[in-house]
Amino acid sequence: MKQITLLSLIAFFLVLTPAFAKKETFKYPAFTIPAELKKNANAVVRLDEAEFTVHSRKSSSLTQKMVITILNKKGEVYASIPFGYSKFETLESLKITIYNSLGIVIKKVKESEIKDYSYSSAGELIGDSRFKIYEPVQKQYPYTIEYESVSDYKGLFVYPSWKAYPGYLIGVEKSIMKVIIPSEEKLRYKCINFKDSISTTTINDQNIYQWGIDSLPALKSEAYSTGVLSQSPQILLAPLDFEMDNYPGSLESWNSLGKWSAVLNQGRDQIPEEEQAHILELTKDCQTDIEKVKILYEYMQSKTRYVGIQLGIGGWQSFPAEMVSEKGYGDCKALSNYMKSLLKVVHIPSNYTLVKAGESNNLQHTDFVHSYFNHVILRVPLQKDTIWLECTSQKMPFGYLGTFTDDRDVLCVNDDGGELCHTPLYTIEQNQQIQNGTFTLLENGNAHAEISTVYTGIQYENIETLYHRSSVDDQKKFLYEEHINLPDFTINDYHFQEDKKQIPSSVLSVNLDVRNYASQTGDRLFIPLNKINRITYIPPKLENRLTDIRYIRSTEDKDSICFILPEGYKIESLPEEKIIESDFGYYQSNAELVDSKVYYIRIFRKNKNTFNASRYEEFRSFRKELAKADKASLVLKKITKS
Structure with a gap:
């Protein structure tokens, strides 16, 4: 007898059951997803179809259908x-339908079940941007959710771009994008990781662009990766000319985008006369411009706080400096503009600067003018130095940007327009972690430790949490749970201090009792030489590394530890000097006995770099060597009395 398969049973019921025979009741069955799209996938995009229509520079619309099967x-x-929706974007309709694994409708979501929230970020309190979202509660997998939406836009200079992958561990069955634009308007686009052609036609004085892609297997996240966007097919879209809230602009060049930003903020740099007099009094004894900038920056920090204000065109336009002076708060745009206005009082020019802040530290596509930006900082070009100011933080050291905005292309705005500049790249000599410690070992394997660590440059942020936690309990929680890499210890005392220079530094000193630091076997003690700054992570083995290997920043760690040995023991084994030299990094460790004490010295440095994906196994071998070297132990043997 032939074996009856699940597929044949489904086919049988489709023929015999009238309800199934209706085409509209049977959509997106999960069993039709190709096996190669389910491999490594937690979900599969069945269909991502979008049609963006430009009616004029002041009006456009987006119709979307997104169908996703959730596998687990x-x-x-x-x-x-x-x-999302706002003053400039209305959500005209949103329809959500859920299907079971066979493709049968099990739920049509009611409007009352869709939640409505205000967009918010850290500190944002005032805004007219909102979004609707539905959070399905399904207990049986797989199931499929279908979204159908229509949005209208009033003026737009950031067109909805297309990218094939929503993220990692999701396959894509079909993704299509169509753009319809009047013939007299120009669509600008840039293809990234997309080799197929874009079809173009003209119908009734409208240019129609269409592209798409089928059958993309799920991507897995890779250690030290350049990110999912470096692998995803995508197309950036932008107009040549645009108009937002009666402010016309052009994306012909970075200079023209800068001009638009400058026009938005014209006349918003007035400081009240009383405050002007105060500013002049504050800076009257300054000998240099950099002194004036520092005093005014710290004055601004003491007087203001960050509050996100995103009302209408305010998503791009700063609030007047006079308002910030009166209220004492503002968002990144308003605070940067306020700081710029303070400097204007003492005749120091500066540039309102648009930046893409966050982990991804470069625009990547400077050959395509587009609004990549999500933050504003201030550039102060002095005669002998350029000072960069983060104006939203009350605690940020003067002239220091940190990992949020370091080493990336930015758009500096001036009265004549804009120009691309680059924020500071902090060097390996600046990004240091220098650790000195003494471990006094006891016969039972316990130890008393006193450790002092200096953090400079980017590594200053390693203990940034301590700077912002005022209570002792919160500070200790951070040290116990997140910072000190020892298995079982008690903090007896600790203190830290900051030096808020342009290249900032901090010092953390801790006094600890460590239980079972050394392991005891018979008459021997095995003492790990590096437990407090040990490299343990080895990237997993991969069949086929897809992305390049990237070090985002250069850093150097230097450790110097003195081990005071317990009485009644002698050294049986002392590790030899270890040097690992590669373009992936440099490592050196050495242990030396001097007057019953062992001095352990360790250096590890790596330089900002990108390595070809083909070198991944070589990189894994390097990391294995590092992990092995950091496991080195000192072996003591108990002295037997004759």
């Missing part, structure tokens, strides 16, 4: 999609 609980991250 981890795939739920892709089940909820936010749909």
Whole structure:
């Protein structure tokens, strides 16, 4: 007898059951997803279809259909999609339908079940941007969720671009984008990781562009990766000319985008006369411009706090300096403009600067003019130096940007327009972690430790949490749970101090009792030489590394530890000097006995760099060597009395 398969049973019921025979009741069955798209996937995009229509420079619309099959609980991250709306964007319709694994409708979501939230970020309190989102509660996998939406825009200079992958661990069955634009308007686009052609036609004085892609297997996140966007097919879209809230502009060049930003902020740099007099009094004894900038920056920090204000065109336009002076708060735009206005009082020019802040530290596509930006800082070009100011933080050291905005292309705005500049790249000599410690070992393997660590440059941020936690309990929680890499210890005392220079530094000193630091076997003690700054991570073995290997920043760690040995023991084994030299990094460690004490010295440095994906196994071998070297132990043997 022939074996009856699940597929044949489904076919049988489709023929015999009238309800199934209706085409509209049977959509997106999960069993039709090709096996190669389910490999490594928690979800699969069945269809991502978008049509963007430009009616004029002041009006456009987007019609979308997104269908996603959720394969397991981890795939739920892709089940909820936010749909934004604001003064410039209206969500005309949103329809959500859920299907079971066979493709049968099990739920048509009611409007009352869709939640409505205000967009918010750290400190943002005032805004007219909102979003709607539905959070499905399904206990049986797989299931499929279908979104159908229509949005209208009043003026737009950031067109909705296309990218094939929503993220990692999701396959893509079909993704299509169409753009319809009047013939007299120009669509600008840039293809990235997309080799197929874009079809173009003209119908009734409208240019129609269309592209798409089929059958993309899920991508897995890779250690030291350049990110999912470096692998995803994508197309950036932008107009040549645009108009937002009656402010016309052009994306012909970075200079023209800068001009538009400058016009938005014209006349918003007035400081009240009383405050002007105060500013002049504050800076009257300054001998240099840099002294004036520092005094005014710290004055601004003491007087203001960050509050996000995103009302209408305010998403791009700063609030007047006079308002910030009166209220004492503002968002990144308003605070940067206020600082710029303070400097203007003492005749120091500066540049309102648009930046893409966050982990990704470069625009990547400077050959395509587009609004990549999400933050504003201030550039102060002095005669002998250029000072960069982060104006939203009350604690940031003067002239220091940190990992949020370091080493990336930015758009500096002046009265004549804009120009691309680059924020500071902090060097390996600046990004130091220098650790000195003494471990006094006891016969039972316990130890008393006193450790002092200096952090400079980017590594200053390693203990940034301490700077912002005022209570002792919160500070200790950070040290116990996140910072000190020892298995079982008690903090007897600790203190830290900051030096808020342009290249800032801090010092953390801790006094600890460590239980079972050394392991005891018979008459021997095994003492790990490096437990407090040990390299343990080895990237996993991969069949085929897809992305290049990237070090985002250059850093150097220097450790110097003195071990005071317990009485009644002698050294049986002392590790030899270890040097690992590669373009992936440099490592050196050495242990030396001097007057019953062992001095352990360790250096590890790596330089900002990108390495070809083909060298991944070589990179893994390097990391294995590092991990092995950091496991080195000193072996003591108990002295037997004759």
